[in-house]
Amino acid sequence: MTCSPLILAQPHLLHRPAAADPALAGVRTLDELYNAIAPISAQMAMLPAADQGRTRRERQFFQHDRYYGIQRVTQQGGTALAVGAIVTAWRLAPDGPPPLVAALIEIAGIEIGSRYPHPRAATEQDPLRRWIIGHQVFAVLMQGLIMRTAALINPPAHHDPAADLAGLTRLFRASGAALRYTGQVHPRYYRDDIRPSMPARFSGLMAADHHHLLQRLRVAHPILLRHADSHPAALVELRQAWASAYADHTEVCARLVGSGTPSLLGTEHGQPAVESLEHYRRSRLSTIPEPN
Template sequence: MTVHDAAYDRYFGLLRTPGQLLTAPVVAAVTGDLPHTGLTGDRRGALTEGMCLASRIVAAGHPRTPFGTEPVDGLPDPLRRWKLGHQVFHLLLTAMNSGLDDALAATRTAAWPSLLHGMEQLRLLYDAATAAMEYASDFPAAVYRDEVRPTMAPPHLPPGFSGAFNRDHRVMVRRMRGLERSVRALPPDVPPLVAVHRAAAALHSAQRCNRRQHVRICRRCVPDGASLLQLHLAQEDLACDTG
């Protein structure tokens, strides 16, 4: 784990103690908060279904997939929601990485029913991750600017804090690309694989929706488009130019 990874885990309260399995607290906290959000019924349903599915997957893989989070009670409501949303995103990513392991193994052994089932679950988890992003940022943009974003900057954290420090997401992206390559290499016209390619298309659609939603959230919360990491790097470049 890098220093940046550790800062990400510490800020969002992500625990990785070997043998640990504590999914219920964060699921209960988000479920209890959902009625107080502006999420649509479809988004709430997707997040609820995804949290339940992720909890089952993580439990089935335990202790290979340790999971735990620190409580965020007592924080101001927007900051509490921001951190809870990222905690449940961590749960979803933990389940996705476990599921991707199984899906990649299924492609190697030609276990097509298992691959199909795994890809359908990954789509549900992706839809839930999209809803989790919306949940985490469900407050006015001015609140993000004035109350939430400053908690990710010095003196609270080292300069240049970024979501790129989420190591679970980096692992997921690598494994997802590997699965995409493996599925593309499969013949498209073999009867048992028609459903697999159809599931792959549905999963890709969920990925595109996730990316579009992330862009919309970033544009709403940070209209100038400059992340904390970009600002930090720009300041470093300026210091080098003037030094």
């Protein structure tokens, strides 16, 4: 791992965003923001860490986190997410797409003078570091989506469902951008260096945040059904954004491993990874209803 661990809370702790820290008011650049959260980051590192889990699935989550440099804490979900979003935005900024950096800053709930200023010059990125940072960014985006979905399920006072649907759409679009960024490595490097570095039978299905997001979306399905009547255009855009993220994932997979190669989780002669992604796309998109 070529950067310090990213501290995030266990996804079931994500219900409400953290209150804005007055100490962060007035920051003008992403570098200033990153430096300003240093004391909070230190506090997050001192929180109780999650263990390896008791069930097979929990141990798989732990294994996935360990490979991608994610350290889980068992308290302060909203604060850990806000800090993690700022940290990943700062790591991504030198060579990441500005709208993707902006999406991370939005998750943190911080206003800065410009959406994504960063005086640091972009340097040549180590492909494995890009791979790790890209997956850390994706984990933060999944947590942002979990938080947005929680607001639909248990709306706060003065709730605006249109704003939450639009926020979900922006974050799904950002997820596609994160997948494209992560996959910008040479297929030979992926085959010879990145893929062998992964544990046997490793898979994105072991990502705790993505798994929990799917659970939250299933809970939110009856609410989304109501919004299909009141906000049909927003539901169409949301479905399109999620479908587009799956298309981005499929494109990256096909470029790096080919259209006929099974996933790491599969057997040598198992279903090709791109076909598995298409199966997941069809089944999971049904969570978001199509307006009549």
